[in-house]
Amino acid sequence: FVHHTNLEDATPDERRLVCYDCGVACDMTTMRQERLLHLGSLGAKRRPEPAPPPPPELSKKRRGPKVGDPNLGQRYRFRFEKKGPVALLGHLDLVRELPRVFRRLDVAQVYTGGFHPKPDMSFAPALSLGSMSLDEYVDLRLMPNLEGAALEALLEEMNRQSPAGLVFREARPLTREDPPIGRVITAARYLLGFAKAGIDAADPAAWLETRVSALLAAESLPMIRRKKGRLGRKLDIRPYLQTLAVVPNAEATWTRAGIVGDLVAVEATVGLDERGSARTREIAAALWGSDDGEAAPPHRCVRVALLGGDRATSPLHLEALRPIVDAPLMPALLG
Incomplete structure (x- = not known):
């Protein structure tokens, strides 16, 4: 069957419409008139203009990973203790917990590059689960440049926002001459x-x-x-x-x-x-x-x-x- 979508094409078409689905050969003249009325009510009087061809597909180039800026922010080395309930916190859980502490304090951390940026942190060798430590270290990069009293104040605030048993004792800013904790x-x-x-x-x-x-x-x-x-x-x-x-x-x-x-x-x-x-x-x-x-x-x-x-x-x-x-x-x- 031909079903026109506009009056311009449907009106001059005088072909007889017959349905052979059941074999009776019904006359579809009434249906033709109803279709013309519906097309008029829809305002479909003329044949629509052909759609413009789609623009040529641009070549999609894969974006490379973001490269971290080594000069962004300031590196610090923190000494902390891990005892009490925190001793049952695994190393990966500790890696997730420390950024939460800085987010609670609204202290901006520097993130690494790559497709999955992470806080720029490196820890000392991991402890066995359940073992306590009185001398742990982490190197991390923060946006603010802190020294002296400001760094001491940050330690106090970190201890207030840290879970029981995670106690930060000291911190020192690092220079380019200082090797990372993993090499120390x-x-x-x-x-x-x-x-x-x-x-x-x-x-x-x-x-x-x-x-x-x-x-x-x-x-x-x-x-x-x-x-x-x-x-x-x-x-x-x-x-x-x-x-x-x-x-x-x-x-x-x-x-x-x-x-x-x-x-x-x-x-x-x-x-x-x-x-x-x-x-x-x-x-x-x-x-x-x-x-x-x-x-x-x-x-x-x-x-x-x-x-x-x-x-x-x-x-x-x-x-x-x-x-x-x-x-x-x-x-x-x-x-």
């Missing part, structure tokens, strides 16, 4: 606490001192490191173990971390490099004579210090961590 950290010091009631010995401290001496005298400490859903691998944790000693007076550290109990404290300093490090539960397992890192005895762990550079200094001691640049030789004085 070379060692970490931990305090491991073992319940005296869980040590089957008349003198738990003396027994642990014997075990510490045995570990330090060993040339290698093979350990099986397992990952969920994967086969375990064997590695030697002895090269990472720098110092190990039983600490007689650690009550102040336990109190500061919010840990109570009758514990024997063992202080361990482990090296960190691009290959990795020894885990605290692996050290605890080695003290009990096991080569399986997952078989560590019950213990509490606190990271008491992160150390940077060859001198094992604080990451906030920026002057000692800056690369040494040889001064140009003075020309000889002519006589």
